Amino acid sequence: MADLCNDDGAARLAAKIQDFWRKRGFDVDVEMRPEGFVSTMRSARTDVRSDMVNGMPRRVVMAEA
Numbered sequence: 001m002a003d004l005c006n007d008d009g010a011a012r013l014a015a016k017i018q019d020f021w022r023k024r025g026f027d028v029d030v031e032m033r034p035e036g037f038v039s040t041m042r043s044a045r046t047d048v049r050s051d052m053v054n055g056m057p058r059r060v061v062m063a064e065a
Helices: 007-022
Strands: 030-038 043-050
Touching: 007 030, 007 043
Parallel strands: none
Antiparallel strands: 030 043
16 A cells, blocks of 8 residues: 655645546645654654645636636
């Protein structure tokens, strides 16, 4: 299973989320936030944060004129 908590995994996950919603006509802002060492995980962690509300995008992509 791929590690989605390291920098590479978080970047892949962020790209998948943006691509998924872009194909459905939504604009989602996704960012990665390094959180540093987490003692319970015994490693560093990178979080993926978005501007979605309850897992749903807030902005529709505007059609090009």
